[in-house]
Amino acid sequence: MLIRPVADDFRVIGFYMGRIFLVVAAAAGLPLVWAAAAREWSPFGSFLLMGGVFALFGVVGTRLTPKEQGLDWSHGMVVVALTWLLVPIIGAIPLLLSGHFGRPLDAFFDAMSGVTTTGLSLLNDVDHLASSLNFWRHFLQFLGGQGIILAALTIFAGTGGITLYFGEAREERILPSVTSTARFIWAVSVVHLVFGVLALGLVGWLVLGFGIDRAVFHGLMVFFAGFDTGGFAPQSTSIGYYHSATFEGVTSLLMVAGAMSFGLHYALWRGPRRGVFANLETRTILATFAFTMVLTLLGLAATRLFVSVTGLTRQGLFQVLSAHTGTGFSTVPSVELAKWGGLAFGGIAIAMALGGMGSSTAGGVKSLRIGLTIKAVVNQIRQVLLPEHALVGTAYHQSGRKHLTPQLTQSVMIISLLYVALYLLGAGVGLAYGIPLQQALFESVSASANVGLSVGVTDPSMPILLELVYMLQMWAGRLEFVAVFSLLGFVYAWVRGR
Amino acid sequence: MRAHLQVVLMTTAFLLAPIPAFAAEEVTVFEIIDMAAQFAGEELTVEGELVGDYGFRNDGWMWTQLNGDAYVAAPLREGGPPVGANIGIGVRIPVELAEGLDSPGGYRNRGPVVRVTGIWKYHDPERQGESYLQVDALTVTEAGRQLDEGANWTALISGSLLLAVAGIVARLTPPDN
Numbered sequence: 135m136l137i138r139p140v141a142d143d144f145r146v147i148g149f150y151m152g153r154i155f156l157v158v159a160a161a162a163g164l165p166l167v168w169a170a171a172a173r174e175w176s177p178f179g180s181f182l183l184m185g186g187v188f189a190l191f192g193v194v195g196t197r198l199t200p201k202e203q204g205l206d207w208s209h210g211m212v213v214v215a216l217t218w219l220l221v222p223i224i225g226a227i228p229l230l231l232s233g234h235f236g237r238p239l240d241a242f243f244d245a246m247s248g249v250t251t252t253g254l255s256l257l258n259d260v261d262h263l264a265s266s267l268n269f270w271r272h273f274l275q276f277l278g279g280q281g282i283i284l285a286a287l288t289i290f291a292g293t294g295g296i297t298l299y300f301g302e303a304r305e306e307r308i309l310p311s312v313t314s315t316a317r318f319i320w321a322v323s324v325v326h327l328v329f330g331v332l333a334l335g336l337v338g339w340l341v342l343g344f345g346i347d348r349a350v351f352h353g354l355m356v357f358f359a360g361f362d363t364g365g366f367a368p369q370s371t372s373i374g375y376y377h378s379a380t381f382e383g384v385t386s387l388l389m390v391a392g393a394m395s396f397g398l399h400y401a402l403w404r405g406p407r408r409g410v411f412a413n414l415e416t417r418t419i420l421a422t423f424a425f426t427m428v429l430t431l432l433g434l435a436a437t438r439l440f441v442s443v444t445g446l447t448r449q450g451l452f453q454v455l456s457a458h459t460g461t462g463f464s465t466v467p468s469v470e471l472a473k474w475g476g477l478a479f480g481g482i483a484i485a486m487a488l489g490g491m492g493s494s495t496a497g498g499v500k501s502l503r504i505g506l507t508i509k510a511v512v513n514q515i516r517q518v519l520l521p522e523h524a525l526v527g528t529a530y531h532q533s534g535r536k537h538l539t540p541q542l543t544q545s546v547m548i549i550s551l552l553y554v555a556l557y558l559l560g561a562g563v564g565l566a567y568g569i570p571l572q573q574a575l576f577e578s579v580s581a582s583a584n585v586g587l588s589v590g591v592t593d594p595s596m597p598i599l600l601e602l603v604y605m606l607q608m609w610a611g612r613l614e615f616v617a618v619f620s621l622l623g624f625v626y627a628w629v630r631g632r
Numbered sequence: 633m634r635a636h637l638q639v640v641l642m643t644t645a646f647l648l649a650p651i652p653a654f655a656a657e658e659v660t661v662f663e664i665i666d667m668a669a670q671f672a673g674e675e676l677t678v679e680g681e682l683v684g685d686y687g688f689r690n691d692g693w694m695w696t697q698l699n700g701d702a703y704v705a706a707p708l709r710e711g712g713p714p715v716g717a718n719i720g721i722g723v724r725i726p727v728e729l730a731e732g733l734d735s736p737g738g739y740r741n742r743g744p745v746v747r748v749t750g751i752w753k754y755h756d757p758e759r760q761g762e763s764y765l766q767v768d769a770l771t772v773t774e775a776g777r778q779l780d781e782g783a784n785w786t787a788l789i790s791g792s793l794l795l796a797v798a799g800i801v802a803r804l805t806p807p808d809n
Contacts, residue, residue: 174739175781175782175784176782176783176784178783179784179785179788179791180787181791182787182788182791183787183788183790183791183794184791185795186790186793186797186798187794189794189795190794190795190797190798193798194801197805233708233714234708234714235714236714255717258715259703259707259714259717260718261683261697261699261718261720261737261738262703262707262709262737262738262742262779263739264739265739342685342689342695343689343690345685352685369683369684369697370699370719370720371697371720371721371722374762374763375684375697375722377695377722377724379760439669440755440761441755441757442757442760442761444757444760445755445759445760446761447760449760449761465762466763467665467668469665470665470668594714594715594716594717
């Protein structure tokens with residue numbers, strides 16, 4: 135029998151959401167200060183309005199003090215799912231008021247794309263967008279990539295933190311407590327922020343010939359979108375705008391750092407480093423990257439679009455890296471990407487679908503699940519081929535020796551299949567609107583795996599239903615389904631429960 | 633006799649003069665992007681707004697972006713309708729041609745509209761596969777201009793009120809824990 139949620143359940147959810155909203159309200163102060171410093175008064179007003187809404191919801195929420203209950207698993211999941219739905223809705227206010235969107239839903243789409251670090255965009259005329267609004271778009275990617283909940287956990291320690299932490303699609307706790315893990319993740323990010331912006335800013339200033347202020351601006355925006363594998367860019371031609379192999383090289387390093395699990399960051403920072411390359415996850419991502427890279431280069435060579443090997447390698451490498459890390463930066467226009475048929479197209483689509491490492495800012499099925507799935511299939515085949523009573527080893531190395539249990543295999547398979555279903559959902563809706571299969575599938579995978587590479591389907595004139603489906607894909611893909619299903623279950627129990 | 637001499641002189645001058653270059657093909661930015669491979673290596677003339685940054689590099693070239701979209705004629709800030717993403721290509725301009733240009737287009741201004749002629753370098757092997765227009769002639773057809781920005785008073789007042797209400801609620805009802 136379904137139990138209908140009672141008032142105290144809503145108080146628990148409201149209380150924790152209130153705390154999170156207060157953190158986001160504080161974060162919204164940054165673009166407000168930026169707009170004031172840049173004397174961009176129209177965006178300034180809209181940031182004030184957004185901050186006011188977050189603050190009011192936050193204060194009211196934290197006054198809903200629960201009487202009896204603490205935050206249990208299902209509450210935590212509902213909080214996470216609702217947070218990732220409501221933050222983009224309120225966060226879309228400045229985008230909507232900017233006049234750069236044709237419909238309110240488009241502004242919500244961009245905010246959702248930002249928070250989920252997808253990078254698909256329906257923004258009109260980004261080349262004339264206010265710098266503070268550009269900052270807000272990219273900062274949304276940073277906030278979403280790091281984890282909105284994680285930001286709140288860093289400030290508000292307490293019971294229930296573990297549920298919220300795992301609800302945000304994180305699979306490992308690096309340090310003994312969730313709070314210390316959250317602080318470590320922020321420490322890693324801040325160090326990368328300093329060095330990343332410095333490196334990109336220096337390249338912008340010394341190599342590209344930008345003024346110092348513009349070099350730092352571009353460095354900061356590209357850092358947010360690169361390290362958090364988001365894919366927004368301050369100019370319409372994405373990373374192709376910079377026309378610089380050096381800039382692409384630094385950006386690539388940031389994308390790789392963003393797609394690495396924070397557990398791997400921890401191992402590289404504090405050791406032991408020896409086990410890093412023995413990990414199933416590391417080996418899998420290296421193998422799948424090599425595979426998709428070869429596929430793409432062969433495909434590009436067949437198109438005969440490039441007359442030099444260095445050109446083919448540089449352009450192919452950047453696009454595959456961008457796809458596999460789930461970033462979505464590009465150095466070629468979407469019109470051309472759509473013409474990369476055959477193996478090149480397939481290589482990039484597969485790289486997007488596979489995604490980066492678990493507990494990173496990347497999306498997609500994730501390397502560990504791919505590695506475990508392959509291992510389970512190989513074990514199954516060996517079991518069939520070997521004599522009936524032969525024992526097949528189930529051990530694998532991932533931060534120590536572990537065993538592939540039937541339960542683990544089942545959960546890995548379920549999540550992987552859900553991703554495949556999500557990819558097919560968007561492709562199916564795209565097909566129904568008459569979009570060719572190849573393009574419909576590419577864009578759907580890009581949305582579900584939170585990548586952001588586009589072949590031109592995502593456009594302000596796209597059908598509303600397809601837009602809604604892509605938003606659902608971004609949301610469910612980022613949260614890896616569990617929190618979304620929990621919210622749906624909660625709503626169902628509220629309607630049908632007793 | 634004089635007329636004959638004139639004809640002879642003109643004919644000689646015509647024959648001795650360098651072979652005149654074929655006029656560059658006049659295209660739009662959209663056509664360049666859409667048919668990028670077909671235009672590879674061709675001399676093209678295109679018109680558009682310079683946007684973003686002027687990157688003056690040490691090798692004697694300036695890099696920027698040339699947009700050929702609807703926002704050139706009707707910027708959003710001047711009431712132009714939102715009609716989609718920008719349509720732009722990279723352009724490489726000799727520094728001597730780029731000096732004295734108005735500020736590139738951005739939030740506060742519509743950049744200069746220029747008519748440029750140059751070679752379309754499609755996946756240029758000398759620049760590891762980059763695509764861009766290498767400009768050798770540039771004419772400013774419309775100077776850059778400032779785009780006005782007004783404050784959004786409704787949002788400003790509403791936001792201030794909401795923050796005030798949040799502050800009052802927080803002060804009147806302190807949390808239990």
